[in-house]
Every structure is written in structure tokens, then in C-alpha cells.
Amino acid sequence: SNPDFETLLQFKKSSDPFNQTLVSWSNSSSSDPCSWVGITCNNERTRITQLVLENQNLTGSIQALTQLTDLRKLSLKNNNLSIPIGFSFSSWRNMKLLYLSRNQFSGKFPSGVSKLHRLHRIDLSYNQFTGEIPLAELIQLPNLLTVRLEMNSFTGSLTGIESLGFTSLIEFNVSRNNLEGQIPEIFSSFQDSSFVGNKNLCGKPLLNDCGGGSQSGGLNDPIPVLVPPRPKKVKKLSKKSLILITVSYVFLTVLMGFVGFLLCTKKFSKNGNQSNGKKSNEKKKMKSSGFEGKEEEGKMVLFNGCLDLSVDDLLKSSAELLGKGSFGTTYKVMMNNGVLVVVKRIRERKKKEIDGFLEEIGGLRHKNLSSLRGYYSSREELLLVYDYFSNGSLYSLLHGNRGLGRTPLDWVTRLRFASGVAEGLAFLHVANECRLSHGNLTSANVVIDRESNACVADAALCHIFVAPANVANNGYKAPELMHNAHNYRKLSQKCDVYSFGVVLLEILTGKMALHEGETSLAKWVQCVRREEWASEVFDFEIPRDKQTEDEMVCVLQIALLCVAQVPNDRPKMSVVCKMIEDVKTKGRISATFVRTADSPPSQLSDVALPTQNTSF
Ligand SMILES: Nc1ncnc2c1ncn2[C@@H]1O[C@H](COP(=O)(O)OP(=O)(O)OP(=O)(O)O)[C@@H](O)[C@H]1O
Numbered sequence: 001s002n003p004d005f006e007t008l009l010q011f012k013k014s015s016d017p018f019n020q021t022l023v024s025w026s027n028s029s030s031s032d033p034c035s036w037v038g039i040t041c042n043n044e045r046t047r048i049t050q051l052v053l054e055n056q057n058l059t060g061s062i063q064a065l066t067q068l069t070d071l072r073k074l075s076l077k078n079n080n081l082s083i084p085i086g087f088s089f090s091s092w093r094n095m096k097l098l099y100l101s102r103n104q105f106s107g108k109f110p111s112g113v114s115k116l117h118r119l120h121r122i123d124l125s126y127n128q129f130t131g132e133i134p135l136a137e138l139i140q141l142p143n144l145l146t147v148r149l150e151m152n153s154f155t156g157s158l159t160g161i162e163s164l165g166f167t168s169l170i171e172f173n174v175s176r177n178n179l180e181g182q183i184p185e186i187f188s189s190f191q192d193s194s195f196v197g198n199k200n201l202c203g204k205p206l207l208n209d210c211g212g213g214s215q216s217g218g219l220n221d222p223i224p225v226l227v228p229p230r231p232k233k234v235k236k237l238s239k240k241s242l243i244l245i246t247v248s249y250v251f252l253t254v255l256m257g258f259v260g261f262l263l264c265t266k267k268f269s270k271n272g273n274q275s276n277g278k279k280s281n282e283k284k285k286m287k288s289s290g291f292e293g294k295e296e297e298g299k300m301v302l303f304n305g306c307l308d309l310s311v312d313d314l315l316k317s318s319a320e321l322l323g324k325g326s327f328g329t330t331y332k333v334m335m336n337n338g339v340l341v342v343v344k345r346i347r348e349r350k351k352k353e354i355d356g357f358l359e360e361i362g363g364l365r366h367k368n369l370s371s372l373r374g375y376y377s378s379r380e381e382l383l384l385v386y387d388y389f390s391n392g393s394l395y396s397l398l399h400g401n402r403g404l405g406r407t408p409l410d411w412v413t414r415l416r417f418a419s420g421v422a423e424g425l426a427f428l429h430v431a432n433e434c435r436l437s438h439g440n441l442t443s444a445n446v447v448i449d450r451e452s453n454a455c456v457a458d459a460a461l462c463h464i465f466v467a468p469a470n471v472a473n474n475g476y477k478a479p480e481l482m483h484n485a486h487n488y489r490k491l492s493q494k495c496d497v498y499s500f501g502v503v504l505l506e507i508l509t510g511k512m513a514l515h516e517g518e519t520s521l522a523k524w525v526q527c528v529r530r531e532e533w534a535s536e537v538f539d540f541e542i543p544r545d546k547q548t549e550d551e552m553v554c555v556l557q558i559a560l561l562c563v564a565q566v567p568n569d570r571p572k573m574s575v576v577c578k579m580i581e582d583v584k585t586k587g588r589i590s591a592t593f594v595r596t597a598d599s600p601p602s603q604l605s606d607v608a609l610p611t612q613n614t615s616f
Contacts, residue, residue: 002050003039005033007067014060015081021056042070054078066091066534074097077123088112095119101148109154113137120540121146125173132156133174142511146171146543150197157181176196182210198353214341242511246560268521301355303362309335314376319343326440327458327465332388340388341373344458346465349382357464358384364431368424370447370457387457391448394421394503398443399512406539410549413452414507418555419580420454421446425500426573428459431495436460439491442476442513443450443506462491475514475521476502479565488518494567498584500576501562508556510539525556547587554583573596 003438009027016022017315024037026513033048034041040050047070065074081103091114092098097120106128113122114137122144129152131286138147141160147169150186161184173194187194188204195206202210222578300311319331328347334340353375362372376383392400394417397409407419421441428436438445439462447457473482478498481491504515505521512522538544539550558579564570570580579589 002033002046002048004070006035008036008039008048011062011064012063015058015062015079016056017060019363021058022053025454035065036445039071048521050075054099058515063087065072068092070094072118073097076103077101083110090115092116093118094615097121099123100127105129107131109134114140117141117143119144121171123148125149126151126222128152129154133158133179135161139169142539143540144169148173149177150175152177154179158184160184168242172430194518200258215297236530238544242320248612298376298381299361300374300376301358302374308372309341309385314343314385315354322510323444325458327461331454340390342386342388344384344386346382346384349465353465354382360436361460362430364428364459366424366427367453368455369427369459370421370455383517384461389447389457391452393444393452393457394446394448394454395443396511397448397505408539409511411542411544411552413581414542415551415555415584417446417448417454418504419455419508419577419584421500421503422573422580424456424459426494426577428456429573434493437491437493438496439463440476440501441503442474443503446503473520474513475512478567492567493573494570495560497570497573497576498567499572500573501559502550504555504559504562506538508543508552508559509537526560526563551583551587554587554589555580557589558583576579589602 008025012019012022012025013240017377018024025033032045033039034045038050038051038053039048041047048068049070050073051065051068051071052073052075054075054077056079056127058076058081060328061080061084062081063084064073066088068074071092072094073096074092075097075098078101081100083105085107088111089098093115095116096118098116099121101123102125104127105124108131109124109129113119113134119141120143122138123146125148129149131154133149133154135158138144146611148171150173154174155506157180159181172190175193175195179195180197182203183195183201183206185204192205192207197283202208208465225398228586233614238270242433252289298311299315300309302309314333317335318335319333322330322332322342324330327342328345329496331343331345332340333343358372358375362374365371370386370389372384372386374385376385391397425438425441428438436459438456438459440454441457445457446454449455464471476499478495481495490524502520502522505511506513509521509525511521519527525537533553534549535557536551536555542548542552558576561569561575582589
């Protein structure tokens with residue numbers, strides 16, 4: 001029998017007293033609630049998992065429905081329903097989609113929302129709610145995508161929130177309430193339509209300033225200069241020396257441009273533009289212009305691929321901060337000729353002699369690897385130059401891009417990215433006599449080019465640069481590296497395979513590798529039972545059919561092989577590539593790959609059928 005049966009009849013009594021809409025909801029003992037209108041049951045037909053009753057003119061209280069504790073989806077949009085004082089959401093612990101817009105709900109925001117750990121979307125818009133929005137509770141929900149609270153009478157401010165917690169919020173609307181105060185910085189990337197119609201709300205993205213100084217971090221901030229002039233004594237120069245300096249400067253620039261042009265044409269005529277190996281690397285030794293007349297010895301090295309870049313260009317261009325990573329700070333730089341490059345300013349070098357190694361990395365060319373185009377090195381500065389990828393990183397495509405109008409990545413695109421990263425990493429692993437590993441593969445280190453190829457960035461930098469100790473547990477590090485942040489002796493290609501497995505899991509689940517204070521994504525997925533994969537693990541945002549789901553299951557199996565605890569149980573990247581290729585072309589993994597993987601043949605099924613079940 002279905003324990004939810006009585007609850008539904010109780011709800012019908014108050015919401016449809018004249019039996020006008022819920023006619024199929026009959027209380028005869030032979031009636032099966034799973035066949036009633038608006039109801040979906042679980043596979044065993046023992047509990048109600050979805051209740052959808054939209055635009056039905058239903059009235060009365062929804063209190064009875066709190067007993068439907070297995071509900072995943074509740075949609076009661078556009079009725080005349082109400083809630084009693086003190087109503088709580090807390091019993092709906094399995095709820096993923098909660099749509100209660102356009103009803104007669106009033107009083108405070110119901111308590112207990114922080115208990116709804118699985119919640120993806122909540123829509124309470126167009127009601128008469130009052131009091132404060134429990135923002136601090138909402139942003140703790142790890143799976144939250146949508147919060148719609150517009151057209152109510154909520155009061156209070158949005159302040160006191162410094163980060164969006166663990167959420168992956170992409171839609172947020174509190175417009176047309178009675179909110180006040182400054183909109184926190186974290187919401188500034190949402191559209192103004194999310195906030196309009198609150199008389200006393202101010203700050204970005206709204207146009208009204210809060211007064212008392214400008215906010216920082218917005219679009220109109222000045223772009224920092226990459227190497228700011230050091231404030232030292234500035235001698236006044238005579239007119240004569242000024243002319244002399246200008247003439248020599250112009251002469252030098254023309255000369256450098258000419259040399260650059262000669263080198264490029266020579267290279268193209270000899271090698272084409274895709275040759276590999278360090279022999280074809282071209283080295284230019286130049287003097288940096290230096291600042292305030294101080295002549296500082298610096299060296300510019302450009303690798304094959306004709307990048308028209310001068311020291312001057314590099315040091316004087318305006319630079320926009322992209323982020324601070326493990327090895328240093330990354331900038332987007334617009335060169336004089338309008339070409340955009342990425343410059344990584346290295347914080348600390350591990351070895352003094354880096355030229356040989358950088359030449360090795362600079363010689364690597366693959367369509368799924370972000371190539372090191374050149375570097376500038378002086379006593380104080382080491383700048384690495386890469387192509388700029390305008391489509392951003394895999395991380396930003398999966399987790400970022402907050403705001404309305406985002407199109408979630410479909411499965412074909414995700415599979416293409418997965419395959420690209422695998423190919424790039426596999427190439428790195430066999431290049432240079434198999435001596436290289438990436439050492440820091442994350443979804444932020446996967447950038448997307450204009451043809452939608454996923455390219456692995458920052459390859460092999462771990463070999464020569466020092467990463468700070470606190471990046472030890474970022475969710476991507478293999479277990480053998482975990483207990484000692486500087487355990488570089490254990491750093492191997494197998495560690496990259498583990499990190500790649502985590503990237504695959506991110507692609508499949510849409511979740512981040514690590515939520516602060518929570519189990520890592522890899523650990524969590526390893527604990528979910530196979531029957532629950534489709535409903536629990538896979539990203540809710542991926543539109544799916546049977547074929548897609550089968551492919552996702554295969555990729556999940558590959559990911560689980562990669563995140564095996566013991567390094568030797570993880571397959572080689574070349575094998576991983578073949579398995580992913582199989583999924584792409586045949587929709588399944590050939591048994592041969594399971595056997596050729598350098599793990600026991602039984603591995604695939606062992607990993608695929610874990611027994612425990614925990615919740616994220
Ligand atoms: N070639 C590139 N084109 C476009 N964006 C890039 C490129 N390289 C890096 N980025 C982006 O710049 C930001 C900063 O990168 P950086 O490598 O400094 O840090 P990270 O990748 O976030 O961290 P870590 O170095 O610890 O992996 C990231 O968001 C990254 O995706």
C-alpha cells in the first residue's frame with residue numbers, strides 16, 4: 001500500500017472540495033494513486049515522487065503535502081493555495097524542484113529551507129510573502145540553480161553575504177519587493193532585472209549608486225598595467241636628450257620589427273607553421289626597455305609559431321587580471337597589433353636554470369594543448385606567454401556564467417571536451433620520452449578554443465615552479481599526494497590520470513571537485529549506488545534520452561577507473577582516449593580496452609558496482 005494515499009485525499013478535501021478538478025483522485029480502495037492526474041510514483045509504486053497541479057484553481061492549505069517526504073518535484077503554480085503560520089519546508093528533504101509561484105502564500109519565508117540539500121530550483125514568485133529572505137541559508141545549498149522570489153513583499157537587506165557559498169546559482173530574482181541597502185558584489189554579474197522595483201536597493205547591477213564611494217571590481221575599473229613603473233627619482237630631461245631618446249626608440253622599434261619579420265618569414269619558408277621540437281625554436285635576445293632609464297638585462301625567447309611580440313609590447317601593454325593560480329598571476333594582454341595573449345607572471349622558480357626546460361615545453365604542439373609561445377626572463381621577472389582563449393575555461397562553462405540566459409552544456413559538447421582533454425594529456429604523457437606530467441590538471445586549467453576544442457593549459461609547469469602548500473586538497477590531487485603538499489617525488493602521470501578522472505566527474509555531474517568542508521566529488525561518486533547514478537550523479541541540466549544516458553554511464557565507468565585509489569589500478573591516458581573514442585563512435589566501451597587497461601580485467605565492473613550509499 002502507498003502511505004501517501006491518505007495524504008493526497010486529505011489534500012484533495014481542502015483544495016478541491018467540490019471535486020471539480022481532481023476527479024481521478026478517488027478514495028475507493030481499488031484506486032491506484034500512481035495513476036491519478038498530476039502524480040508520479042517511484043519505480044516500486046510505493047511513494048509519490050512528483051506532484052504537478054498547475055493552473056487548477058485549487059484552494060486551501062498545502063500543509064498536508066508536507067507528509068509526502070519522498071517528493072522530488074512539487075509544482076503548484078498559479079492556484080489559490082495558502083500556507084498556515086509557522087509552515088516549514090523541512091520534511092521535503094528529497095525535494096529538487098519546488099514551484100509555488102502565483103498563489104496566496106503569505107507570512108514569513110517558510111523555515112527549514114536549509115534542510116533541502118537536493119534543491120535545484122525554488123520559485124515562490126508572485127505571492128505575498130513578507131519578512132526577510134533567508135539568503136545565508138539558501139546559498140549554502142550545494143545544488144541550487146534557481147531562486148525566484150520576485151513580486152512579493154520581502155523586506156530587509158541582501159548584505160552580509162560575501163560569497164555564493166557552495167551553490168551553482170544561475171538564476172536569481174528578487175525584483176519588485178521592498179528590499180533595501182547595497183547589493184553585494186557577488187550579485188553584480190546578474191542582470192538588473194533581478195533587482196529592479198525595490199525602492200531602496202542600490203549598487204551594481206542597478207544604476208543607482210549607494211553613495212559613499214564607488215564599488216570596485218566592476219567593468220569600468222581601470223585595467224592595471226602589467227609592470228607598473230616603479231616610483232623612483234624622475235630626472236627632468238633636456239629637450240635635446242628627449243629628441244635623442246625618441247629617435248633611438250623609434251629606430252630600435254623599427255629594427256626589432258624588421259628582425260622579427262625576417263625571422264618569421266624565414267621560419268615559414270623553412271618549416272611551415274606546425275613543426276615540433278626544440279631545434280626550430282627561435283631565440284631573440286633583447287634588452288628590455290627598462291623603466292626610468294634603468295637598463296635591466298632581460299631575455300625574450302619566442303618559440304615556433306610566428307608570434308609578433310616584442311619585449312616592449314609585453315612590458316608596456318595594458319593587462320587585465322584573469323586570476324591568481326598556483327604558480328603566479330595570469331593576465332590577458334592586448335598587444336600593439338591588437339592580438340590578445342595570456343601572460344603568466346611566475347611567482348617562484350624551483351630551479352635556477354629553466355631555459356632548457358621551457359624550450360622543451362615550448363616545442364610541444366597539439367590541438368588539445370595550450371602552447372607556450374614564448375617567455376621573457378630577467379633577474380626579477382619571468383613571464384610566460386600563451387595564446388588567449390576567448391571561450392574561457394571548462395570550469396567557467398560548467399560552474400560559472402551566472403546570470404539569466406545561460407545555455408547549459410549538452411552531452412555532445414561535454415563528451416567532445418572530455419575527449420579533447422584526454423587527447424591533450426595523452427600527448428603530453430608520451431612527448432619528450434614520457435618524462436612529462438601535467439601536475440596540476442583542473443577544469444580551470446582546461447581552456448576552450450574558438451573551434452570548441454578543449455585545450456590543456458599550464459602543462460608541466462609543476463616540474464620547475466613552486467606551488468604554495470595550501471593547494472594540497474583541491475579535490476583533484478591523487479590520494480598519494482594528499483598528506484604532503486610537497487610530495488613531488490610521488491608526482492607521476494598516474495596522478496594526472498586521477499585528476500583527469502575528477503574532471504570527467506565534473507563534466508558528468510556539473511558539481512565542483514570539492515565543496516569546502518564536504519567530501520570530494522570523487523569520494524562521493526564512488527559511494528553512490530549504480531542504480532542511483534542516473535538520478536543522483538548525472539547533471540540535472542543535461543537533456544537526456546536513453547542513448548545519452550548509456551553513454552554517460554560508460555563515461556562514468558571510465559572516470560571511476562581513473563580515480564582508483566591505487567596508482568597502478570588507473571589506466572594509461574592512451575587507453576582512456578581509446579575508451580572515450582569508443583563511447584563517441586559506438587556508444588559503449590569495447591571489452592578489449594577493459595582488458596588492455598593496466599588494471600585487472602575485473603576492475604571495470606568492480607568499480608561500477610560499489611555497494612555503499614551515502615548522500616552528498
Ligand atoms: N590561455 C588562456 N586563455 C584564457 N583564459 C585562461 C588561459 N589560461 C588561463 N586562463 C584562465 O585564467 C584564470 C587564472 O589562471 P591561472 O592558471 O593563473 O589559475 P587557475 O588555473 O585558476 O589555478 P591553478 O594555477 O592553481 O590551476 C583561470 O580562470 C584560467 O581559466
